[in-house]
Amino acid sequence: MGWQERSLLIEVKNYAFLTRCYGTPFANAVEAELLERVGSLCGPRFTVKTLGGGKLGVVRLPTQAHTQEEAEACNEPAVQDVFVQGVLLGLAKWAERECGASSLALLNVNWVTDAALQQAAAASVEKQFSDSPWEQAQSYADMEIAADVYKAIGEDRLDLVFQPVFNTGDLNSILYNECLTRIRVGEGDETLSPGQFIPSLERLGVMRCLDRYVMRRAIALLEEHDDACLGVNISGQSAIDDVWWASIFAKLAETPSVAQRLTIEITETARIYPGAGRQFCHRMHQLGCHIAIDDFGAGFAMENGLDLHAPDIIKIDASILKRGIRGGVYSSFGDIVGTARERAARVVVEGIESLEELEFVRGAGVLWGQGNYVAKPVTSLRV
CATH class of the missing domain: 3.20.20.450 (EAL domain)
Known part of the structure; x- marks a missing residue:
């Protein structure tokens, strides 16, 4: 099948539970808090995007020195496992220290292809936005602005x-x-x-x-x-x-x-x-x-x-x-x-x-x- 660049998909498995028990604003706050921290943990070589519905995507940024051989090395299972463990450990230590809402989140982390990441984003948007077209556009724009704000904090x-x-x-x-x-x-x-x-x-x-x-x-x-x-x-x-x-x-x-x-x-x-x-x-x-x-x-x-x-x-x-x-x-x-x-x-x-x-x-x-x-x-x- 050949080599494919992979991205990290982070899902809040109990997002629906948090929404049902604590309300949508609280569940959204969990997602935003994770967005802020994951961006800080991954560093400038990655971009972190909110996909909605308790899902985040972590994508490696292309660089001039990033050859296909180097990219393939980064996608070795052992290297990917170390990266995931580092992110999860950083999140756990942060949640324990800060007592934030994200400490209530149950996380599922997987490496996926870019196509699978786009499908996850589309599924979240389709599920989350069942309102009028204007409301859909407004909600999507708001999420982009929120992501930019927390990226600015991290930077x-x-x-x-x-x-x-x-x-x-x-x-x-x-x-x-x-x-x-x-x-x-x-x-x-x-x-x-x-x-x-x-x-x-x-x-x-x-x-x-x-x-x-x-x-x-x-x-x-x-x-x-x-x-x-x-x-x-x-x-x-x-x-x-x-x-x-x-x-x-x-x-x-x-x-x-x-x-x-x-x-x-x-x-x-x-x-x-x-x-x-x-x-x-x-x-x-x-x-x-x-x-x-x-x-x-x-x-x-x-x-x-x-x-x-x-x-x-x-x-x-x-x-x-x-x-x-x-x-x-x-x-x-x-x-x-x-x-x-x-x-x-x-x-x-x-x-x-x-x-x-x-x-x-x-x-x-x-x-x-x-x-x-x-x-x-x-x-x-x-x-």
Whole structure:
């Protein structure tokens, strides 16, 4: 039959069970977590792709020095067995150390031909997408974006930039710096902002891996800079007190001086799970962290803010400010500010982009603000 290049097919054998017992978002998160780690374990000579339905494909990248003889040597059974054992051992050690969702996965790993890998991908897509053509296209595009995000994490192309929450009366007084993510694309200066990839991750229910990664980065920065205070965005999907956060909870418990300088911002783009968000925030409060409701007045933020117990900070969405400015009155804007003040000790107005907006916020008696007029996101911490 002749020589054929082979690829690695990794299947979560209990994917249907995880979906049935824990829900599709959880099962998708298992797949995304495996995608991130397998890519890191295999290294730059391989590309790892999600095939959907709990399946991943690992394909060797062609190189100029990759002759047919070398390729055939790589496909020797003994060499392949060593490679598979290395991947499985790396996954096992990582799952044990990180307590991630993928530790619940039962894996089946096989070497297959490229044709068989394509058939597995087609079968997963056919089984997974029984919705309208638009929904099928959207889901496939979302998976591609999710794969790119976790590849960027593995290649250290995800950067943090910082934008301060400032005092509207004294612009040099800073409450904390919010950590914002950017993904570098290629060798140039092009970057992707959260609005270009967060919606896809939330539709797939795989935000928790990214949130946990950014949280670790922020904690490391707080350990390095003992005079810094940082805010980290956490999707409503991620606000669950469970094993996903075990290592982070332990780290914060060991370093109370870090926890006291960390603000957890619950974002508005996804609804929190009933009761889970309250428990998550209570746990973070116990550790010494501050809790903020982000983008209050838009999306699910109002609902999330009312569900969570005693947030320390409420950040009013920029759209509320814009509507107030257009109306020229404080009525609707003041109502939102009043509701926020009833719920939290500190109120922040987001999206201040002009002197007019800054003065409008000051006139409403709001002490804290955030926006490009005073400070755009920068790569260095301002403390």
